[in-house]
Amino acid sequence: MKKFKDKRLAGKVAIVTGSARGIGEGIAIRFAEEGAKVVVADIKVKEGEAIAKRIKDMGEEAMFLKTDVSKENEIKNMVAQTIKAYGKVDILVNNAGVAVATPIEDCTIEQYDYVHNTDLRGLWMCIREVIKPMKAQGGGKIINIASTSGVIAPFANQTIYCAAKGGVVQLTRSVGVEVCKYNINVNCIAPSFIDTPIYEEINFSLKNAENLKGLTDIEPMARVGTIEECGATAFFLASEDSDYIVGQTIFVDGGLISW
Amino acid sequence: MQKYEDKRLAGKVAVITGGARGIGKGIALRYANEGAKLVIADLKEKEAGDTLEEIKKLKSEAIFIKTDVTSEDSIKNMADEAVKAFGKIDILVNNAGISLMRKITEASVADWDKLNSVNLKGVWLCTKAVVGNMIKNNYGKIINISSISGLVGYKWESIYCSTKGGVINMTRELAVELAPFNIYVNCICPGIIETPLYLDINFPLDNKDNLEYTLKAIPMKKIGEPDDIAGAAFFFASDDSSYVTGQILAVDGGYTSI
Numbered sequence: 001m002k003k004f005k006d007k008r009l010a011g012k013v014a015i016v017t018g019s020a021r022g023i024g025e026g027i028a029i030r031f032a033e034e035g036a037k038v039v040v041a042d043i044k045v046k047e048g049e050a051i052a053k054r055i056k057d058m059g060e061e062a063m064f065l066k067t068d069v070s071k072e073n074e075i076k077n078m079v080a081q082t083i084k085a086y087g088k089v090d091i092l093v094n095n096a097g098v099a100v101a102t103p104i105e106d107c108t109i110e111q112y113d114y115v116h117n118t119d120l121r122g123l124w125m126c127i128r129e130v131i132k133p134m135k136a137q138g139g140g141k142i143i144n145i146a147s148t149s150g151v152i153a154p155f156a157n158q159t160i161y162c163a164a165k166g167g168v169v170q171l172t173r174s175v176g177v178e179v180c181k182y183n184i185n186v187n188c189i190a191p192s193f194i195d196t197p198i199y200e201e202i203n204f205s206l207k208n209a210e211n212l213k214g215l216t217d218i219e220p221m222a223r224v225g226t227i228e229e230c231g232a233t234a235f236f237l238a239s240e241d242s243d244y245i246v247g248q249t250i251f252v253d254g255g256l257i258s259w
Numbered sequence: 260m261q262k263y264e265d266k267r268l269a270g271k272v273a274v275i276t277g278g279a280r281g282i283g284k285g286i287a288l289r290y291a292n293e294g295a296k297l298v299i300a301d302l303k304e305k306e307a308g309d310t311l312e313e314i315k316k317l318k319s320e321a322i323f324i325k326t327d328v329t330s331e332d333s334i335k336n337m338a339d340e341a342v343k344a345f346g347k348i349d350i351l352v353n354n355a356g357i358s359l360m361r362k363i364t365e366a367s368v369a370d371w372d373k374l375n376s377v378n379l380k381g382v383w384l385c386t387k388a389v390v391g392n393m394i395k396n397n398y399g400k401i402i403n404i405s406s407i408s409g410l411v412g413y414k415w416e417s418i419y420c421s422t423k424g425g426v427i428n429m430t431r432e433l434a435v436e437l438a439p440f441n442i443y444v445n446c447i448c449p450g451i452i453e454t455p456l457y458l459d460i461n462f463p464l465d466n467k468d469n470l471e472y473t474l475k476a477i478p479m480k481k482i483g484e485p486d487d488i489a490g491a492a493f494f495f496a497s498d499d500s501s502y503v504t505g506q507i508l509a510v511d512g513g514y515t516s517i
Contacts, residue, residue: 004265005264005265006263006264006265173516176478176513176516177478177513177516177517180478180479180512180513181478181479181480220434220435220438220439220504220505221438221502221504222438222439225502226502229501229502229503230502232498232499232500232501233494233499233500233503235499236490236491236494236499236500239490240490241490241491241493241494242490242491243487243490244450244479244483244484244487244510244511244512245487245491245508245509245510245511246478246479246511246512246513246516247513247516248508248509250503250506250508251503251505251506252502252503253502253503254438254502254504255434255435255438255504255505257505258431258432258434258435258504258505259431259435259505
């Protein structure tokens with residue numbers, strides 16, 4: 001854990017969706033280290049409550065809100081509860097996401113809806129819900145988590161996921177332009193291969209040397225990234241250092257898309 | 260300026276070309292505020308002196324090395340002097356640049372050569388001169404300052420757009436080539452930023468017509484400040500960007516998103 005003398009998000013209230021673990025966890029912890037109050041929004045109750053507790057143990061404020069971002073009423077509740085508890089919402093990180101890997105001819109409509117309802121439709125609904133309070137309070141920061149798979153397609157069987165993440169990159173531009181005049185900065189982070197539990201779930205464990213090599217061989221930096229590195233970039237986009245940045249996608253990718 | 264207690268670039272040595280004024284000066288002051296030691300590499304002695312005074316007030320160390328980024332000898336001397344003074348170079352900001360608004364029918368080959376020698380060849384030469392020290396130290400952060408004119412067409416800037424587009428793809432190549440040495444290469448594309456450059460090209464932003472014409476193209480409806488670029492340059496210089504290389508980041512109030 002980093003101990004900062006000046007906390008550069010002091011007084012800010014941040015919602016991080018999907019922050020019970022993985023990249024969202026890295027972002028939530030970094031925001032807390034910088035003094036933000038963090039709302040851990042996730043469907044995973046046990047892990048989400050553990051992250052909120054970890055933040056409180058650090059001496060910062062946090063709360064867990066069980067939230068399924070594919071459901072409009074749960075998103076409304078998430079934003080309302082945040083404002084009730086902390087009075088405002090300065091930062092929204094749209095990190096919650098799911099993936100499938102299936103050849104296109106075998107994909108079902110259910111799979112398509114499952115991924116898009118969370119990764120793209122859910123993200124859009126979360127943005128829609130915070131714009132009003134952010135406008136009323138005179139500004140805000142929205143950070144969407146896409147993926148390098150939003151602009152390149154290094155692996156087969158990812159049509160649904162790539163389409164959703166490509167949508168996030170372009171949605172970032174569109175809403176970024178629309179709301180920047182209210183001092184709301186909307187930007188995007190596109191991670192490549194980050195060491196998270198998601199690889200276990202899609203049966204591609206990074207503990208398997210061959211799997212790991214398959215990823216590191218195609219990245220100029222020849223390693224996978226960490227959740228802390230995603231948290232660091234999210235912090236930059238959440239801080240006043242990004243006040244003139246609109247609609248951008250920062251690739252936290254060890255150089256993957258550069259070659 | 261906010262004074263930081265955390266010095267998040269403490270112990271780092273940064274060379275900033277064109278650091279005497281404008282965006283380069285904004286970056287220099289931010290780095291100083293974060294505890295870095297600075298080398299201001301510029302042609303402009305008087306303005307560099309003023310910048311050094313301001314850095315001193317932030318209680319950081321800095322030296323000026325008179326540098327012409329079109330001259331390989333001058334650049335080599337700058338790199339040698341920087342290492343002699345501070346022992347190493349951790350961060351290089353390739354910021355020195357010149358601009359020109361001239362229709363292609365009126366622009367000369369001399370115009371082409373002048374802009375390219377500073378904006379593109381100069382970036383390549385400065386990187387070449389500094390990277391040996393970085394490879395030796397197995398650490399480096401290189402930040403190239405391109406422009407929105409490297410991403411989209413800006414009328415009457417055929418030469419400038421060419422040079423800045425070149426900087427963008429040089430960034431990607433260097434990121435790939437230097438990754439094995441733990442050297443990061445990233446690029447910032449500033450939008451319309453309030454700097455003396457607009458006086459140089461006879462397009463003052465305090466002129467009502469110029470300002471109106473410019474603001475029409477900026478979704479945020481405001482001109483940026485050197486501080487806005489300094490924030491991004493700090494991110495790329497700090498440990499927070501430890502998995503980011505080859506990135507082209509527009510800091511432009513949305514200019515290139517429409």
